[in-house]
Amino acid sequence: MTLKGSGTLLQALTSGDKMVSILERRDKTYWRELRKTESFFCPLCKMRVEMRLGSKRRWHFAHTRRSNCASGIKGESSVHLQGKEDLYLFAKKELKVKLEHYLPHSKQRPDIFLESPPHTALEFQCATISVSSIYKRNHLYLKQGITPFWILGANRLRRQGAQLFRIQQFEWYAIRKKGQEHILTYYDPGTKLLCLVRHLIALQSELVFGHLQLNPLKESSMAELFSPNPVSVSFEKSLHDYRQRKRRTLLYNRKFRLFLYTHQLTAPPEESGWPLRSQCYLQIPSFIWQSYFLLNYLQFIPLHTPFKTLQCEIAIKTIFHSFNQPLKSYCRLDIVVKQVTKEYLSLLCLFGTIIQLEPDIYKRIKESKQTLVNEEKWLKIWDQALQGKGKLLL
Numbered sequence: 001m002t003l004k005g006s007g008t009l010l011q012a013l014t015s016g017d018k019m020v021s022i023l024e025r026r027d028k029t030y031w032r033e034l035r036k037t038e039s040f041f042c043p044l045c046k047m048r049v050e051m052r053l054g055s056k057r058r059w060h061f062a063h064t065r066r067s068n069c070a071s072g073i074k075g076e077s078s079v080h081l082q083g084k085e086d087l088y089l090f091a092k093k094e095l096k097v098k099l100e101h102y103l104p105h106s107k108q109r110p111d112i113f114l115e116s117p118p119h120t121a122l123e124f125q126c127a128t129i130s131v132s133s134i135y136k137r138n139h140l141y142l143k144q145g146i147t148p149f150w151i152l153g154a155n156r157l158r159r160q161g162a163q164l165f166r167i168q169q170f171e172w173y174a175i176r177k178k179g180q181e182h183i184l185t186y187y188d189p190g191t192k193l194l195c196l197v198r199h200l201i202a203l204q205s206e207l208v209f210g211h212l213q214l215n216p217l218k219e220s221s222m223a224e225l226f227s228p229n230p231v232s233v234s235f236e237k238s239l240h241d242y243r244q245r246k247r248r249t250l251l252y253n254r255k256f257r258l259f260l261y262t263h264q265l266t267a268p269p270e271e272s273g274w275p276l277r278s279q280c281y282l283q284i285p286s287f288i289w290q291s292y293f294l295l296n297y298l299q300f301i302p303l304h305t306p307f308k309t310l311q312c313e314i315a316i317k318t319i320f321h322s323f324n325q326p327l328k329s330y331c332r333l334d335i336v337v338k339q340v341t342k343e344y345l346s347l348l349c350l351f352g353t354i355i356q357l358e359p360d361i362y363k364r365i366k367e368s369k370q371t372l373v374n375e376e377k378w379l380k381i382w383d384q385a386l387q388g389k390g391k392l393l394l
Contacts, residue, residue, distance in 0.1 A: 126153030
């Protein structure tokens with residue numbers, strides 16, 4: 001792989017095969033004198049690298065020309081270099097770690113490699129990368145029994161409201177799970193703050209609810225980073241506001257408006273537009289796919305007539321097939337459909353629209369409405385279910 005820019009490193013080999021790290025607490029005079037008397041080489045490709053001691057960027061080593069070095073490290077910004085240094089020194093206080101450790105099997109070089117089991121590749125990502133790139137990197141790590149742990153640059157944190165955040169497509173693949181909780185982790189080298197967006201709930205393909213937690217790096221630990229303390233969060237008010245806005249703006253969607261008109265409606269059914277945990281795999285807003293399911297399928301099942309989960313899965317799969325890109329990349333349709341169906345039927349049971357007769361058999365007991373007579377009650381039910389306080393952990 002040919003690099004587009006000079007690869008940047010924080011450590012290099014001397015002509016005597018000794019590893020030196022620019023992270024050593026030395027003054028500029030020491031490094032200047034060493035540069036006069038010593039040559040430096042990339043630990044992997046053994047090509048000559050230069051020591052750069054500029055005033056604008058973090059001091060580093062760089063390949064002297066375009067290189068085919070298998071490290072895959074491209075020119076890194078000063079923010080990235082500083083963040084990598086901070087996180088390395090932070091992890092080093094508690095764990096056995098390696099900086100820019102090369103993995104020959106997959107030809108990867110994570111920013112920081114945690115040798116202590118479970119082996120973890122910690123990546124600090126400031127720039128936008130493609131979905132295929134992050135997916136491939138995650139896949140290669142996991143094949144080697146290494147857990148990828150992505151920390152995004154704080155420049156990527158895009159807050160739209162108190163509990164509303166916008167994320168780009170590749171950032172979905174930087175999310176990690178702790179039990180049922182989805183978490184995105186950010187770091188700001190300028191303020192030395194770790195920023196965790198916790199309890200992520202997908203609303204649209206690039207919009208999520210989340211709870212922002214700010215932790216000074218010097219007061220944090222790797223144990224807390226891996227397993228944050230539990231925190232109670234309510235999205236009830238945020239979802240109320242979002243649903244009010246979305247019900248209005250959806251009517252600007254001509255195709256969806258005509259769909260509602262064919263069912264003699266001027267607004268979506270009140271049972272639609274409820275985020276599920278599995279919504280993170282979908283590109284279709286919950287208001288739309290849930291309205292299609294309610295109006296094109298569920299309402300045609302006679303009241304008090306049993307129906308099977310499989311029938312709902314087929315209906316939802318048919319709805320998804322009517323869209324050009326219903327799922328995010330690399331998601332398997334059959335698995336997602338099963339999860340979406342299970343969660344949505346469980347929520348409709350909590351709302352009292354249907355009841356469960358047997359593990360895979362349900363019965364409709366109430367007609368859908370477009371009026372919001374149950375909105376306040378259902379918001380509480382949804383919020384409690386999300387926190388695992390109801391019969392359902394969404």
